[in-house]
Amino acid sequence: MAQAHGGLYATPLADRHAGLGARMIEFAGWSMPVQYAGILEEHRAVRTRAGLFDLSHMGELYLDGPDAAKALAYALVSDPTTLKVGRAQYSMSCFAGGGVLDDLIVYRLAEERFMVVANASNAAAVSDALVERIAGFKVILDDRSLATALIAIQGPLSLQVLAPLTDVVLDDLRNYAVGEGSVAGKPALVARTGYTGEDGFEIFVDVASAGRVWDALMDAGRPAGVVPVGLGARDTLRLEAGMPLYGNELGPDTTPYEAGLGRVVKLTKEGDFVGRAALEKAEADGPRKKLVGLALRGRGIARHGYELFAGDRRTGVVTSGTLSPTLGEPIAMAYAAPSDAEPGTILEVKIRDQRVPAQVVALPFYRRTT
């Protein structure tokens, strides 16, 4: 089980990170590695080879019972009743008012068994909301977040590094599929999911197995140039891939439609679900703001919170921004008024006391070719 040190949780791989010289930071109440060799080097390793991530801070919630699918269909905006066994879907838990409580992935492990993976910062909130929402359904919620370690391998070499270590047949695992078996001799779920825009796998094991699995992947990956990767590069990778981060692009004041994630909301599914009325209205009314990609066209890096202008009119705010290691240029995501959101539109980001031109571009900024 995770230990609390001075208020922070440590993952089961804390000693591995120390041995690797990781710089640790506090994130969502956990002590986590933000970088090892450096963010740019780690980012490039994932794009060209593969990287290993300790994501044990994330939440893993199991739902078991004859009503598991129906309960989740009520609690979430997607329709898990259509999910086949061994498949996963990206989803969201919304508030009754239509704002986003968390974005998450739902995995169907069996007809009556699901796993919901939530962001570390929202794991408790997601769990609490689920407990409330599944009341009356024949289903049991088992929050195994603190008993579960999550190690991800992401990058073009992921399959060749992981395949010899697992009895799950990775060639048969499609994108967003999940298999049960073992990794490095330890019982594991292996999912072809990730948050980098590369091919890769997320491996769920008991905390007691985490060290063995991490060591096996590091040893198997070393000849291929696989390196450990921290939260710093995790953020630059997902931003290039146009993926939202809760707390930046998603939050209680944002509907899925505004974040460009309307396809995740299944208004045509049977029965009521939390947020239905508000989301039906939001869809009909149209968004108050729209998430856009920005490519900076002048010198400067746009950051979270910087204001966005269309001429003299303030049109929105930057939600995430950085210097894209792959593109070598500053990129950002931002909310803008829908009328200013057309790709090609030139807006301006206020960077300190300067207005720097930024062009609206379609997301993602980067798409893998392998």
Next chain:
Amino acid sequence: MAQDLRYTKEHEWVRVEGDLATVGITDYAAEQLGDIVFVELPDTGRALVRADAVGVIESVKAVSDLFAPISGEVVEANAELAASPELVNSDPFGKGWMLRVRISDPSQLDALLDKAAYEDLTREG
């Protein structure tokens, strides 16, 4: 760390040659910041006032100010840092230099830290 340098609490270094001072940030600062991806420096001719924020050094994750260690006039800003900000990480005391400043008040140099004092500072930090 080079012997002929003086330092500030904000982790800048200063190398004095006659009435000119070359300014940069230390390896300690560069290490703390992580990969540097953007450097914004004052233009040639700009008058600097000691302790003012006169430039910006951005890493992947964060924005930091560059403070003027002494007052004076900028005679040159390192143009290489526009295309190669990573020089600050790889060679902070050499190719990663940031400004050349004509010193307006030499007595300010006395207030800068010597190597031993700076090492004490970074040891505690």
